[in-house]
Amino acid sequence: MTTTTESPLLRVTNLAKHFPQYRQTLVKRPDNPVKAVDGVSFEVRLGQTIGLVGESGCGKSTAGRTLLRLLEPTSGTIEFDGSDITHIDGADLRRLRREMQMIFQDPYGSLNPRQTIGSIIAAPFDIQKITPEGGTRKTVQDLMERVGLNPEHYNRYPHEFSGGQRQRIGVARAIALRPKLIVCDEPVSALDVSIQAQVVNLLEDIQAEQNLAYVFIAHDLSVVRHISDRVVVMYLGKIMEEADRDELYESPRHPYTHALLSAVPVPDPRKGESKTRILLKGDLPSPQNPPSGCVFRTRCPKAVEQCAAEVPQRREIEPGHFVACHFPEERSVL
Numbered sequence: 128m129t130t131t132t133e134s135p136l137l138r139v140t141n142l143a144k145h146f147p148q149y150r151q152t153l154v155k156r157p158d159n160p161v162k163a164v165d166g167v168s169f170e171v172r173l174g175q176t177i178g179l180v181g182e183s184g185c186g187k188s189t190a191g192r193t194l195l196r197l198l199e200p201t202s203g204t205i206e207f208d209g210s211d212i213t214h215i216d217g218a219d220l221r222r223l224r225r226e227m228q229m230i231f232q233d234p235y236g237s238l239n240p241r242q243t244i245g246s247i248i249a250a251p252f253d254i255q256k257i258t259p260e261g262g263t264r265k266t267v268q269d270l271m272e273r274v275g276l277n278p279e280h281y282n283r284y285p286h287e288f289s290g291g292q293r294q295r296i297g298v299a300r301a302i303a304l305r306p307k308l309i310v311c312d313e314p315v316s317a318l319d320v321s322i323q324a325q326v327v328n329l330l331e332d333i334q335a336e337q338n339l340a341y342v343f344i345a346h347d348l349s350v351v352r353h354i355s356d357r358v359v360v361m362y363l364g365k366i367m368e369e370a371d372r373d374e375l376y377e378s379p380r381h382p383y384t385h386a387l388l389s390a391v392p393v394p395d396p397r398k399g400e401s402k403t404r405i406l407l408k409g410d411l412p413s414p415q416n417p418p419s420g421c422v423f424r425t426r427c428p429k430a431v432e433q434c435a436a437e438v439p440q441r442r443e444i445e446p447g448h449f450v451a452c453h454f455p456e457e458r459s460v461l
Contacts, residue, residue: 135170142203165364178355234293291322370448380455
Protein backbone atom coordinates (compact mmCIF):
# COMPACT_ATOMS: atom_id res chain seq x y z
CA MET A 128 0.00 0.00 0.00
CA THR A 129 1.16 3.48 -0.81
CA THR A 130 -0.23 6.94 -0.41
CA THR A 131 0.39 9.50 -3.16
CA THR A 132 -0.42 13.16 -3.68
CA GLU A 133 -0.33 13.04 -7.50
CA SER A 134 -3.29 13.90 -9.70
CA PRO A 135 -5.83 11.06 -9.93
CA LEU A 136 -5.17 8.23 -12.36
CA LEU A 137 -8.90 7.46 -12.40
CA ARG A 138 -11.69 9.92 -11.66
CA VAL A 139 -15.30 8.69 -11.62
CA THR A 140 -18.00 11.38 -11.41
CA ASN A 141 -21.72 10.68 -10.89
CA LEU A 142 -21.39 7.31 -12.60
CA ALA A 143 -24.68 5.50 -13.19
CA LYS A 144 -25.53 2.15 -14.75
CA HIS A 145 -29.23 1.39 -15.16
CA PHE A 146 -30.51 -1.81 -16.76
CA PRO A 147 -33.79 -1.32 -18.68
CA GLN A 148 -36.70 -3.57 -17.73
CA TYR A 149 -39.92 -4.41 -19.57
CA ARG A 150 -43.33 -5.55 -18.40
CA GLN A 151 -44.31 -9.03 -19.50
CA THR A 152 -47.58 -8.20 -21.24
CA LEU A 153 -48.99 -8.71 -24.73
CA VAL A 154 -47.37 -5.42 -25.70
CA LYS A 155 -43.78 -4.94 -24.57
CA ARG A 156 -43.77 -1.86 -22.33
CA PRO A 157 -40.88 -0.30 -20.45
CA ASP A 158 -40.81 -0.63 -16.67
CA ASN A 159 -38.67 1.03 -14.01
CA PRO A 160 -34.97 0.35 -14.74
CA VAL A 161 -32.76 -1.51 -12.30
CA LYS A 162 -30.49 1.18 -10.84
CA ALA A 163 -27.46 -1.02 -10.15
CA VAL A 164 -25.12 1.98 -9.85
CA ASP A 165 -26.60 5.41 -9.22
CA GLY A 166 -24.40 8.49 -8.90
CA VAL A 167 -21.05 7.06 -7.75
CA SER A 168 -18.01 9.37 -7.51
CA PHE A 169 -14.47 8.60 -6.35
CA GLU A 170 -10.82 8.95 -7.35
CA VAL A 171 -7.90 6.52 -7.55
CA ARG A 172 -4.26 7.60 -7.67
CA LEU A 173 -1.31 5.71 -9.06
CA GLY A 174 0.02 3.24 -6.48
CA GLN A 175 -3.15 3.53 -4.38
CA THR A 176 -5.71 0.88 -3.43
CA ILE A 177 -9.38 1.80 -3.09
CA GLY A 178 -11.55 -0.78 -1.32
CA LEU A 179 -15.20 -1.09 -2.43
CA VAL A 180 -17.34 -2.78 0.24
CA GLY A 181 -21.01 -3.47 0.81
CA GLU A 182 -23.43 -6.38 0.98
CA SER A 183 -24.39 -8.50 -2.02
CA GLY A 184 -26.48 -6.62 -4.57
CA CYS A 185 -25.19 -3.14 -3.68
CA GLY A 186 -23.58 -2.56 -7.09
CA LYS A 187 -19.88 -3.05 -6.35
CA SER A 188 -19.12 -5.44 -9.21
CA THR A 189 -21.29 -3.50 -11.67
CA ALA A 190 -19.39 -0.31 -10.76
CA GLY A 191 -16.07 -2.08 -11.36
CA ARG A 192 -17.14 -3.45 -14.74
CA THR A 193 -18.60 -0.11 -15.81
CA LEU A 194 -15.50 1.93 -15.00
CA LEU A 195 -13.48 -0.56 -17.07
CA ARG A 196 -15.99 -0.04 -19.90
CA LEU A 197 -17.03 -3.70 -19.90
CA LEU A 198 -20.51 -2.20 -19.45
CA GLU A 199 -21.69 1.00 -21.13
CA PRO A 200 -22.41 3.75 -18.56
CA THR A 201 -25.92 5.20 -18.45
CA SER A 202 -24.63 8.60 -17.32
CA GLY A 203 -21.71 10.23 -15.55
CA THR A 204 -18.08 10.51 -16.61
CA ILE A 205 -15.01 8.29 -16.35
CA GLU A 206 -11.61 9.94 -16.72
CA PHE A 207 -8.48 7.81 -16.97
CA ASP A 208 -4.99 9.32 -17.00
CA GLY A 209 -6.43 12.73 -17.92
CA SER A 210 -8.65 11.50 -20.79
CA ASP A 211 -12.43 11.07 -20.88
CA ILE A 212 -13.10 7.38 -21.66
CA THR A 213 -16.83 7.38 -20.92
CA HIS A 214 -17.96 6.62 -24.46
CA ILE A 215 -14.86 5.63 -26.40
CA ASP A 216 -15.04 2.53 -28.57
CA GLY A 217 -13.25 0.60 -31.31
CA ALA A 218 -9.50 0.98 -31.55
CA ASP A 219 -9.38 3.56 -28.73
CA LEU A 220 -11.08 1.13 -26.35
CA ARG A 221 -8.74 -1.67 -27.38
CA ARG A 222 -5.71 0.51 -26.61
CA LEU A 223 -7.23 1.35 -23.25
CA ARG A 224 -7.28 -2.35 -22.36
CA ARG A 225 -3.49 -2.25 -22.12
CA GLU A 226 -3.77 0.18 -19.21
CA MET A 227 -6.80 -1.27 -17.36
CA GLN A 228 -7.29 -4.93 -16.47
CA MET A 229 -9.52 -7.05 -14.24
CA ILE A 230 -9.10 -10.04 -11.93
CA PHE A 231 -12.39 -11.90 -11.80
CA GLN A 232 -14.09 -13.38 -8.76
CA ASP A 233 -14.49 -16.97 -9.95
CA PRO A 234 -11.14 -18.66 -10.66
CA TYR A 235 -13.06 -21.64 -12.07
CA GLY A 236 -15.27 -19.73 -14.51
CA SER A 237 -12.85 -17.03 -15.69
CA LEU A 238 -10.46 -19.43 -17.48
CA ASN A 239 -11.23 -21.22 -20.74
CA PRO A 240 -11.09 -24.97 -19.94
CA ARG A 241 -10.12 -25.76 -23.55
CA GLN A 242 -7.01 -23.59 -23.54
CA THR A 243 -3.67 -24.32 -21.93
CA ILE A 244 -2.37 -22.00 -19.24
CA GLY A 245 0.26 -20.71 -21.64
CA SER A 246 -2.41 -19.72 -24.17
CA ILE A 247 -4.56 -18.05 -21.51
CA ILE A 248 -1.75 -15.88 -20.13
CA ALA A 249 -0.51 -15.09 -23.67
CA ALA A 250 -3.97 -13.94 -24.81
CA PRO A 251 -3.40 -10.22 -24.01
CA PHE A 252 -0.29 -10.21 -26.24
CA ASP A 253 -2.19 -11.87 -29.08
CA ILE A 254 -5.20 -9.54 -28.82
CA GLN A 255 -3.04 -6.40 -28.69
CA LYS A 256 -0.72 -7.78 -31.43
CA ILE A 257 2.34 -7.34 -29.21
CA THR A 258 5.45 -9.50 -29.44
CA PRO A 259 7.32 -9.20 -26.14
CA GLU A 260 11.10 -9.07 -26.09
CA GLY A 261 12.49 -12.59 -25.79
CA GLY A 262 9.37 -14.17 -27.24
CA THR A 263 5.87 -14.80 -25.93
CA ARG A 264 6.57 -18.21 -24.41
CA LYS A 265 9.57 -16.96 -22.39
CA THR A 266 7.58 -13.93 -21.16
CA VAL A 267 4.61 -16.09 -20.15
CA GLN A 268 6.86 -18.49 -18.24
CA ASP A 269 8.47 -15.54 -16.45
CA LEU A 270 4.98 -14.31 -15.49
CA MET A 271 4.07 -17.78 -14.21
CA GLU A 272 7.19 -17.85 -12.07
CA ARG A 273 6.45 -14.32 -10.78
CA VAL A 274 3.02 -15.34 -9.47
CA GLY A 275 4.28 -18.55 -7.88
CA LEU A 276 3.46 -21.10 -10.60
CA ASN A 277 5.83 -23.67 -12.06
CA PRO A 278 6.89 -22.50 -15.58
CA GLU A 279 7.07 -26.14 -16.63
CA HIS A 280 3.26 -26.31 -16.35
CA TYR A 281 2.94 -24.06 -19.43
CA ASN A 282 1.01 -26.70 -21.40
CA ARG A 283 -1.33 -27.82 -18.64
CA TYR A 284 -5.08 -27.08 -18.54
CA PRO A 285 -7.05 -25.17 -15.86
CA HIS A 286 -8.67 -28.32 -14.40
CA GLU A 287 -5.21 -29.54 -13.37
CA PHE A 288 -4.78 -26.63 -10.91
CA SER A 289 -6.25 -25.82 -7.51
CA GLY A 290 -8.47 -22.78 -6.88
CA GLY A 291 -5.59 -20.71 -5.52
CA GLN A 292 -3.38 -21.63 -8.46
CA ARG A 293 -6.14 -20.69 -10.92
CA GLN A 294 -6.47 -17.30 -9.30
CA ARG A 295 -2.71 -16.85 -9.70
CA ILE A 296 -3.18 -17.59 -13.40
CA GLY A 297 -5.77 -14.80 -13.49
CA VAL A 298 -3.31 -12.46 -11.80
CA ALA A 299 -0.59 -13.34 -14.32
CA ARG A 300 -2.96 -12.63 -17.20
CA ALA A 301 -3.97 -9.28 -15.67
CA ILE A 302 -0.39 -8.02 -15.20
CA ALA A 303 0.93 -9.33 -18.54
CA LEU A 304 0.71 -5.94 -20.30
CA ARG A 305 1.90 -4.02 -17.21
CA PRO A 306 -1.33 -1.99 -16.79
CA LYS A 307 -1.68 1.04 -14.54
CA LEU A 308 -5.01 0.00 -13.00
CA ILE A 309 -6.45 -3.39 -12.04
CA VAL A 310 -9.99 -3.94 -10.79
CA CYS A 311 -9.96 -6.89 -8.40
CA ASP A 312 -13.53 -8.23 -8.23
CA GLU A 313 -13.60 -10.26 -5.00
CA PRO A 314 -10.43 -12.13 -6.01
CA VAL A 315 -10.15 -14.10 -2.76
CA SER A 316 -13.79 -14.75 -1.80
CA ALA A 317 -13.81 -18.27 -3.30
CA LEU A 318 -10.56 -19.30 -1.60
CA ASP A 319 -9.79 -20.64 1.88
CA VAL A 320 -8.16 -18.36 4.44
CA SER A 321 -4.54 -19.50 4.00
CA ILE A 322 -4.72 -19.17 0.21
CA GLN A 323 -6.46 -15.78 0.58
CA ALA A 324 -3.42 -14.46 2.47
CA GLN A 325 -1.04 -15.73 -0.22
CA VAL A 326 -3.01 -14.08 -3.06
CA VAL A 327 -3.38 -10.77 -1.17
CA ASN A 328 0.35 -10.72 -0.38
CA LEU A 329 1.09 -11.45 -4.05
CA LEU A 330 -1.09 -8.51 -5.12
CA GLU A 331 0.70 -6.21 -2.67
CA ASP A 332 4.14 -7.33 -3.90
CA ILE A 333 3.18 -6.72 -7.54
CA GLN A 334 1.75 -3.31 -6.65
CA ALA A 335 5.02 -2.33 -4.96
CA GLU A 336 7.04 -3.48 -8.00
CA GLN A 337 4.91 -1.87 -10.73
CA ASN A 338 3.28 1.03 -8.83
CA LEU A 339 -0.17 -0.29 -9.76
CA ALA A 340 -3.48 1.18 -8.70
CA TYR A 341 -6.14 -1.25 -7.45
CA VAL A 342 -9.90 -1.02 -7.09
CA PHE A 343 -10.38 -3.88 -4.65
CA ILE A 344 -13.95 -5.18 -4.37
CA ALA A 345 -14.67 -7.46 -1.41
CA HIS A 346 -17.07 -8.56 1.30
CA ASP A 347 -14.38 -9.39 3.85
CA LEU A 348 -13.76 -6.16 5.74
CA SER A 349 -10.62 -7.59 7.35
CA VAL A 350 -9.02 -8.17 3.93
CA VAL A 351 -10.07 -4.69 2.79
CA ARG A 352 -8.53 -3.13 5.89
CA HIS A 353 -5.28 -4.97 5.23
CA ILE A 354 -4.82 -4.00 1.57
CA SER A 355 -6.65 -0.68 1.07
CA ASP A 356 -5.54 2.94 1.44
CA ARG A 357 -9.09 4.32 1.18
CA VAL A 358 -12.44 2.58 1.61
CA VAL A 359 -15.73 3.30 -0.17
CA VAL A 360 -18.93 1.89 1.39
CA MET A 361 -21.77 1.23 -1.07
CA TYR A 362 -25.45 0.50 -0.51
CA LEU A 363 -28.08 0.03 -3.22
CA GLY A 364 -25.96 1.61 -5.94
CA LYS A 365 -24.93 4.69 -3.93
CA ILE A 366 -21.91 5.61 -1.84
CA MET A 367 -22.74 5.94 1.86
CA GLU A 368 -19.28 6.79 3.17
CA GLU A 369 -15.72 7.24 1.93
CA ALA A 370 -12.59 7.83 3.99
CA ASP A 371 -9.00 6.81 4.55
CA ARG A 372 -8.78 3.26 5.84
CA ASP A 373 -7.84 3.98 9.46
CA GLU A 374 -10.26 6.90 9.72
CA LEU A 375 -13.19 4.82 8.48
CA TYR A 376 -12.50 1.77 10.63
CA GLU A 377 -11.80 3.75 13.80
CA SER A 378 -14.34 6.57 13.39
CA PRO A 379 -17.19 5.48 11.08
CA ARG A 380 -19.99 8.04 10.76
CA HIS A 381 -22.73 6.39 8.67
CA PRO A 382 -25.22 3.99 10.36
CA TYR A 383 -24.69 1.46 7.57
CA THR A 384 -20.92 1.50 8.10
CA HIS A 385 -21.56 1.00 11.82
CA ALA A 386 -23.61 -2.12 11.05
CA LEU A 387 -21.02 -3.54 8.63
CA LEU A 388 -18.12 -3.06 11.03
CA SER A 389 -20.05 -4.48 13.97
CA ALA A 390 -20.26 -7.78 12.06
CA VAL A 391 -16.46 -8.15 11.78
CA PRO A 392 -15.33 -11.09 13.99
CA VAL A 393 -13.05 -10.22 16.91
CA PRO A 394 -10.13 -12.64 17.51
CA ASP A 395 -10.22 -12.08 21.28
CA PRO A 396 -13.26 -13.93 22.76
CA ARG A 397 -13.35 -11.62 25.80
CA LYS A 398 -13.62 -8.53 23.61
CA GLY A 399 -16.11 -10.30 21.38
CA GLU A 400 -18.51 -10.83 24.29
CA SER A 401 -18.60 -7.11 25.10
CA LYS A 402 -18.96 -6.05 21.47
CA THR A 403 -22.39 -4.75 20.40
CA ARG A 404 -23.68 -6.33 17.20
CA ILE A 405 -25.93 -4.07 15.11
CA LEU A 406 -28.57 -6.16 13.33
CA LEU A 407 -30.30 -4.56 10.35
CA LYS A 408 -33.96 -5.42 9.90
CA GLY A 409 -35.36 -6.58 6.58
CA ASP A 410 -33.65 -7.27 3.27
CA LEU A 411 -31.91 -5.08 0.75
CA PRO A 412 -34.65 -3.20 -1.18
CA SER A 413 -35.00 -3.76 -4.91
CA PRO A 414 -32.78 -1.47 -7.02
CA GLN A 415 -35.72 -1.31 -9.43
CA ASN A 416 -37.85 0.45 -6.82
CA PRO A 417 -35.46 2.07 -4.32
CA PRO A 418 -36.87 3.92 -1.30
CA SER A 419 -37.44 7.67 -1.57
CA GLY A 420 -34.99 10.03 0.09
CA CYS A 421 -32.16 8.09 1.70
CA VAL A 422 -32.06 4.57 0.23
CA PHE A 423 -30.91 3.17 3.60
CA ARG A 424 -33.80 4.65 5.60
CA THR A 425 -35.98 1.48 5.52
CA ARG A 426 -33.33 -0.38 7.56
CA CYS A 427 -31.76 2.51 9.44
CA PRO A 428 -32.29 2.61 13.25
CA LYS A 429 -32.01 6.43 13.19
CA ALA A 430 -34.42 7.17 10.32
CA VAL A 431 -36.90 10.07 10.70
CA GLU A 432 -39.34 11.79 8.32
CA GLN A 433 -36.59 13.95 6.85
CA CYS A 434 -34.80 10.79 5.63
CA ALA A 435 -37.82 9.85 3.49
CA ALA A 436 -38.32 13.35 2.10
CA GLU A 437 -34.75 14.42 1.28
CA VAL A 438 -31.85 12.67 -0.41
CA PRO A 439 -28.78 13.18 1.82
CA GLN A 440 -26.00 14.98 -0.01
CA ARG A 441 -22.43 13.72 0.07
CA ARG A 442 -20.52 16.08 2.35
CA GLU A 443 -17.04 16.28 3.78
CA ILE A 444 -17.25 16.20 7.57
CA GLU A 445 -13.50 15.80 8.11
CA PRO A 446 -10.64 16.31 5.63
CA GLY A 447 -10.96 13.41 3.19
CA HIS A 448 -13.94 11.88 5.04
CA PHE A 449 -17.21 11.98 3.08
CA VAL A 450 -20.62 10.86 4.34
CA ALA A 451 -24.09 10.82 2.74
CA CYS A 452 -26.27 11.00 5.86
CA HIS A 453 -28.52 13.61 7.48
CA PHE A 454 -27.35 12.61 10.97
CA PRO A 455 -23.77 11.30 10.85
CA GLU A 456 -22.58 10.02 14.21
CA GLU A 457 -19.12 9.00 15.34
CA ARG A 458 -19.29 5.58 16.95
CA SER A 459 -16.66 2.99 17.84
CA VAL A 460 -17.80 -0.46 16.72
CA LEU A 461 -14.54 -2.46 16.56
